[in-house]
Amino acid sequence: xxxxxxxxxxxxVAGATRVWLAPAIDDLPCGDPLxxxxxxxxxxxxDVRLELVPGPYSDQRxxxxxxxxxxxxxxxxxxxxxxxxxxxxxxxxxxEQARAKRGExxxxx
Amino acid sequence: MSAPTQRGDETELFARxxxxxxxxxxxxxxxxxxxxxxxxxxxxxxxxxxxxxxxKIVGWLVTVAVREAWKLSARxxxxxxxxxxxxxxxxxxxxxxxxxEHHLAAREALRALAELPExxxxxxxxxxxxxxxxxxxxxxxxxxxxVDRQLGRARRKIREAGGES
Numbered sequence: 001x002x003x004x005x006x007x008x009x010x011x012x013v014a015g016a017t018r019v020w021l022a023p024a025i026d027d028l029p030c031g032d033p034l035x036x037x038x039x040x041x042x043x044x045x046x047d048v049r050l051e052l053v054p055g056p057y058s059d060q061r062x063x064x065x066x067x068x069x070x071x072x073x074x075x076x077x078x079x080x081x082x083x084x085x086x087x088x089x090x091x092x093x094x095x096e097q098a099r100a101k102r103g104e105x106x107x108x109x
Numbered sequence: 110m111s112a113p114t115q116r117g118d119e120t121e122l123f124a125r126x127x128x129x130x131x132x133x134x135x136x137x138x139x140x141x142x143x144x145x146x147x148x149x150x151x152x153x154x155x156x157x158x159x160x161x162x163x164x165k166i167v168g169w170l171v172t173v174a175v176r177e178a179w180k181l182s183a184r185x186x187x188x189x190x191x192x193x194x195x196x197x198x199x200x201x202x203x204x205x206x207x208x209x210e211h212h213l214a215a216r217e218a219l220r221a222l223a224e225l226p227e228x229x230x231x232x233x234x235x236x237x238x239x240x241x242x243x244x245x246x247x248x249x250x251x252x253x254x255x256v257d258r259q260l261g262r263a264r265r266k267i268r269e270a271g272g273e274s
Binding site for chain 2: 003010020022031
C-alpha cells in the first residue's frame with residue numbers, strides 16, 4: 001500500500017489490487033495531463049507491489065516511470081523540432097514533465 | 110459538492126500511521142492480506158476525500174478500514190460461492206494469477222498510450238488504474254457499451270502496433 005505524492009500534494013493511494021485518485025485529481029477533466037500522469041504513477045506503484053519492477057516505491061521513481069510510459073524516447077527524438085510547450089501539448093503531459101524528459105535524454109547523451 | 114481541500118499533512122500522517130493501520134486491521138478483520146491492504150488503501154483514500162478531524166484520526170482510519178475489510182471479505186465469499194457476476198470489480202481477488210494477467214495487459218497498454226488517440230488513451234489509463242467500465246462510463250458520460258468498444262479498439266491498435274496476432 002502506498003500514498004502517492006506529486007508536487008507536494010497527495011494525489012492517489014495504491015492498494016494491493018486497485019488505486020484511488022485523490023479528489024483533486026479525480027475531478028480533473030478527461031485527458032487532463034496531470035490526471036494521465038498520476039494514473040501512470042499509480043501503475044508504477046502496482047508494478048512495485050507485484051514485484052515486476054525493483055522497489056521500494058518512491059515518488060521520484062514513479063515520475064520517471066510515468067515519463068517513460070507517456071513520453072517514449074523514440075517519439076521525443078522524432079519531435080526534436082518542437083518547443084517544450086508544444087511537446088507537452090502533443091503528448092498530453094505537463095510542461096515540467098516534458099522539460100524533465102528532455103533533460104534526462106540530454107544527460108544520457 | 111467538492112471535496113475539502115487537503116491540509117498538507119497527509120503524507121506525514123501516512124508515514125506515521127500506515128504500518129500501524131495494517132496491523133490493527135489485520136487483528137480485527139480475519140481476511141487475506143490482499144484484502145487488508147485494499148481496505149487500508151480505501152481508508153486512506155477516504156481520508157483524502159473527507160479530511161476528518163485529526164485528533165481522532167487513528168480511530169477513524171481503523172474503523173473505516175475494518176468495515177471495508179469486512180465488506181470486501183463478504184464480497185469475496187459471495188464471489189467464491191458464485192453469487193456475483195464474474196466481471197465484478199473484485200472478481201480478480203480470488204485468483205492472483207488472473208490479477209497479474211489483467212495487470213500486465215493494462216501495463217502493456219499504457220506503454221503504447223502515446224500512440225493512441227487521446228480519448229482511447231484516457232480510457233485505457235483509467236482501466237489500468239483499476240476503474241471498472243461502469244466507473245469510466247460514469248466519468249465520461251458514455252454508455253458501458255461505448256466504453257467497452259473504445260477499449261477494444263485501443264487494445265486492437267496496440268496489438269497491431271506490437272505485431273501480435
